[in-house]
Amino acid sequence: MTVLVTGGLGYIGSHTVVELLNSGYEVIVIDNLYNSYPEVEGRIKEITGKDLTFIKCDILDKAALDLVTSKREIDCCIHFAGLKAVGESVQKPLLYYENNITGTINLVNSLTENGCKKIIFSSSATVYGEENDIPYIETMKKGTCSSPYGWTKSMIEQILTDANTADPELSVVLLRYFNPIGAHPSGRIGEDPQGIPNNLMPYISQVAVGRRDHLTIFGNDYKTPDGTCRRDYIHVVDLAEGHVKAVEYAAKNKGTSIFNLGTGTPYSVLEIVNAFEKANGIEVKYEFGARRAGDLPEFWANSDKAKKELGWTAKKNLEDMCRDSWNWQKNNPNGYRED
Numbered sequence: 417m418t419v420l421v422t423g424g425l426g427y428i429g430s431h432t433v434v435e436l437l438n439s440g441y442e443v444i445v446i447d448n449l450y451n452s453y454p455e456v457e458g459r460i461k462e463i464t465g466k467d468l469t470f471i472k473c474d475i476l477d478k479a480a481l482d483l484v485t486s487k488r489e490i491d492c493c494i495h496f497a498g499l500k501a502v503g504e505s506v507q508k509p510l511l512y513y514e515n516n517i518t519g520t521i522n523l524v525n526s527l528t529e530n531g532c533k534k535i536i537f538s539s540s541a542t543v544y545g546e547e548n549d550i551p552y553i554e555t556m557k558k559g560t561c562s563s564p565y566g567w568t569k570s571m572i573e574q575i576l577t578d579a580n581t582a583d584p585e586l587s588v589v590l591l592r593y594f595n596p597i598g599a600h601p602s603g604r605i606g607e608d609p610q611g612i613p614n615n616l617m618p619y620i621s622q623v624a625v626g627r628r629d630h631l632t633i634f635g636n637d638y639k640t641p642d643g644t645c646r647r648d649y650i651h652v653v654d655l656a657e658g659h660v661k662a663v664e665y666a667a668k669n670k671g672t673s674i675f676n677l678g679t680g681t682p683y684s685v686l687e688i689v690n691a692f693e694k695a696n697g698i699e700v701k702y703e704f705g706a707r708r709a710g711d712l713p714e715f716w717a718n719s720d721k722a723k724k725e726l727g728w729t730a731k732k733n734l735e736d737m738c739r740d741s742w743n744w745q746k747n748n749p750n751g752y753r754e755d
């Protein structure tokens with residue numbers, strides 16, 4: 417069975433490709449390398465001892481996509497390709513709507529015109545918005561997103577749902593990720609943000625490795641147990657395994673299904689800093705700063721549905737997440753760049 421993975425050289429995509437190859441799937445990756453590096457292909461092959469096909473392709477280029485989808489039998493597509501920087505999306509909303517939404521429409525057209533009816537999409541907990549109670553559960557109505565990035569996720573969910581209503585032969589799986597962190601235990605692939613990291617764990621790792629002086633914790637006056645925000649952090653390898661389960665699920669089920677992929681346990685920013693220090697025996701300097709616009713005080717997943725219907729649960733704990741994040745960072749202080 418052949419799986420097309422868009423954005424497959426990126427952070428979550430690369431870990432998912434490893435799990436797909438280890439599960440015996442043939443994998444074709446397309447990526448425009450906007451936020452990833454060609455080196456990732458070789459590292460995936462090194463980890464798995466298996467081959468994959470990589471084609472440099474932009475999902476905004478429908479003709480290039482058609483060349484990929486028409487020449488090969490594709491059974492299922494996992495769609496990661498997209499821009500994901502929340503703050504940048506506020507500054508450049510049209511870039512985000514064009515890349516993420518137009519790109520997805522091109523992809524779905526190209527896949528369905530060429531006989532692929534199974535699509536798994538990288539969505540986000542951000543679609544629950546600020547209105548819903550926690551923990552978030554799939555039956556809740558979606559809420560108001562706090563950024564254009566979030567709206568692209570919410571809108572793409574709707575576009576795929578509508579496409580499925582028009583074509584009942586489609587299988588659409590919407591995976592709502594909580595906060596992926598960690599890296600492959602080999603330390604060969606991991607998260608490598610360009611510029612100043614927006615997300616917590618890459619920032620902590622870069623402080624630990626000496627690339628940044630200190631972490632600023634955005635707010636310590638929230639109504640949470642220690643005043644800092646709480647999130648549902650999930651190991652990226654667990655998340656990747658969730659995608660393999662989703663591919664199996666899509667092979668057997670038509671229609672649109674939504675699954676939360678989280679652990680169900682929230683940790684605060686301070687707890688993450690402390691766990692990182694303890695797991696790795698290294699100090700992380702931090703200061704408290706102002707709240708970051710758009711941050712919710714806390715949210716986490718109810719992942720019962722994924723357990724029941726996908727047969728998936730997260731297995732790795734916070735110590736694993738902190739150890740593997742650091743193992744990746746210390747072995748690749750400059751990420752995939754060799755300078």
Ligand code: NAD
Pocket residue numbers: 422423424425426427428429446447448449450451452473474475476495496497498499500515519538539540541593594595596
């Ligand atoms: P990433 O940036 O590492 O990976 C995305 C990949 O898509 C990159 O390799 C990039 O080069 C590629 N890409 C972007 N636009 C493209 C285009 N037009 N054509 C072809 N390739 C393109 O991000 P990630 O963290 O691996 O996230 C993967 C997906 O999961 C994204 O859709 C993201 O929005 C979603 N997601 C991520 C998180 C998170 O915290 N990392 C949380 C929820 C959802």
Ligand code: UFG
Pocket residue numbers: 500502540541542566593594595614615616617619631632633634635644645646647685708711
């Ligand atoms: N934080 C800091 N300092 C930093 C970076 C982050 O204190 O330098 C805090 C944030 O304020 C937040 C927590 O760490 O309280 C987690 O922040 P992240 O940016 O790592 O993650 P978010 O929960 O803000 O956002 C993530 C993804 C989004 C996704 C959202 C909901 O980045 O793509 O989860 O799923 F939309």
